Amino acid sequence: MSMFRTLLCALVASVLLFSNAQAADKLIVASDACWPPMEYLDGQKNVMGYSTDYIKELVKETGLQMEVRNIAWDGIFAGLIAGQYDIVASSVTITPERQKQMGFTIPYYQVRQAIVVKKGAACTSLADLKGKKVGGQIGTTGIFVVQAAKCDAIIREYEDVGLAMEDLSNGRIDAVVCDGPVAGYYANKKEGFANKFQVAFKTGETEDYGFAVQKGRTDIIEKLNKGILSLRAKGVEKALIAKWMGE
Amino acid sequence: MVPERVAKAEKKDWAFINAWSLSLFGAIAALFTLCTLWPEPYLDVLSFLPDGLFVTFEVTVLSISCAVPLGLLTGLGRISKNRAINLLASTYVEIIRGIPLLVQIFYIYYALAKFLQVSGLTSAVIAISFCYGAYMGEVFRAGIMAISKGQSEAARSLGFNRFQTMFYVILPQAWRTILPPVGNECIAMLKDTSLVSVMAMPDLMQRGRSFAAKTYLYFETYTIIALIYLIITLLLSKGVSFMETRLNYYDKRK
Incomplete structure (x- = not known):
């Protein structure tokens, strides 16, 4: 005891x-x-x-x-x-x-939200996302911006942005929304993705x-x-x- | 059947108070109270979820309707005397049983996308029904093996072939032992559909997560999600036990 x-x-x-x-x-x-x-x-x-x-x-x-x-x-x-x-x-x-x-x-x-698409895809504004499947990381401001734009995009929320990029590369979704620097990293630097993606456009409003x-x-x-x-x-x-x- | 010393609820004697009804009406009352007293967060959460609930049902119903036949085939394969079939069914069970469902979902959706691309719904149904098909295969095997050998010997001596023996004599009897654990697997399956949210499938869980991620109301959101899962699994379990009583005609004869 x-x-x-x-x-x-x-x-x-x-x-x-x-x-x-x-x-x-x-x-x-x-x-x-x-x-x-x-x-x-x-x-x-x-x-x-x-x-x-x-x-x-x-x-x-x-x-x-x-x-x-x-x-x-x-x-x-x-x-x-x-x-x-x-x-x-x-x-x-x-x-x-x-x-x-x-x-x-x-x-x-300070950043702005950016839309990443496959190289050559035509997309210049949030309105162009109408009816498209847009992926992003759950609970990020990118998702909120697309929701607030009410552009009739089908929003798919992933565990992390890397999985969304993977699905974009596989063609299951049409675009990924994320912070500007992240979009730039995937479109220009990330191995395996860099030659396939481009940053379509950035939204106007800045975020801190x-x-x-x-x-x-x-x-x-x-x-x-x-x-x-x-x-x-x-x-x-x-x-x-x-x-x-x-x- | 029931041993004498086990307390049995008498028909008149408050029979409606049991674990099932207490949980169900408790959950419904809790949901109702929260939504009427504090509609501000709780009703908002609730009104955000219906399409998620639909996806959860869709995945569950499709997976159950694929997993049960798959389980039956696997169970039959596992008791087959044909070595090739037996080996195939046994290997399937060993492999699938050894890999977590979450890993299977990731594998089918993200890893296999390199060669073959299937939609989120298809991946979910494939992963879940393959996983539960293996578990159910073992249930079917045990149920069939529990039927005494005399039954099939009698059927064969009456001129039934092997197929007829299985489907007209063995399986109808085996169903009684198979149904409770299969029902259990179906309930587990319904709960495991919450894993599909990793494929960005907007099921009940995912809808809740995205609501919580936006409003930061974690307590309120997951309370409602838990109550809804509880209510639907309780209803499902009642469905299973109803089917059980329908099948228990031998016990009723006394």
Whole structure:
């Protein structure tokens, strides 16, 4: 019995120690690593990309300890709201609906939505998508833009944008909607797709990326905002843009 | 049949209170209460889902109508004395049973797209009915083997051929043992259709996910989704148990 009690105490103590150590040390950053070149996996399963580099620079700049983890997009905000991690750095567009649920930093990048089609397909505006099958990643602003345009497109929502691109390449859908840099990456750089796709057009309205945190965590937001401003002033941001979005 | 010490519900004696009716009316009451008291999120979720429900039904009905014949064929193949047929059926069961349904769906939809492109609905029906056909094959085999050998010997001595023996003598009796587990598989199948959302099929689950992804109302959305799945599986299970009572004419004779 006493043996059992000792074991139990040890177990409880170690659990407490472990969870404390984790919570106190580092801020956990969630990124859905399937959104190249903003955040994606390299060959060694490390998360890399523009957002990831930005976070690394912010660590140097602000002294906040942060660790990036790969978290699936569908439900990434639910996890943040539930407190499973502290920051979402996953090309999150700041929208009024999202601001009701979460806190955001100042913008760290600006994009427009882009439509990717097979090379040679005629498509120049959202109206041309009428009756076409348009794929995208579930819960992304690209899907919302096509829905809001009411252009009678058949919208198909995929787990991640890579699967939508795969289906575009297979001819099961006619177009994919996603953020401009991602569209450019698939149309120009991604092996196997680059010669098959083209960016048909970009929508007019710009969207701002922000880092999302739990509502009320103004302490984190203030530090990050300060960091973003000084990275911008030092020209680090510009260098990162040149590195990842160059050409 | 029922041992004496097992509590049996008497006809007059609150027989309508059982696990099934409690769950069903509980679920319906919960759904109704949520939608009337807080129409703002809950009724919005509900009105977003009907086309998803239709896709779920479509996939389920098509898969059941393919899986049951496939299961019967597999079961017959597994007890066949012809070595080639037996080997074919057994290999099919071993392979399919060893691969998760989600992997099969990805394989048929995304991997095989390199050679052959099938629509989301077709891939879903193929993957699900192949998977459940293998499970059901084992159920059919067990059910058929449970019928005593005397039955087929008697039928053969009366001049029935092997085919007639199976279809007029063995199978009608085996149905009684086969039906409950097959019904169970059908219910499991209905629930597993939620996996097709990975192929961007707009089924009930996918509709819920896209609603939640847009509104961030995760609790409200998945509460409604869970209640709807519960209600339809409960109705399906009642259908199965109704068929069971219809088939249990031997027990009723006392």
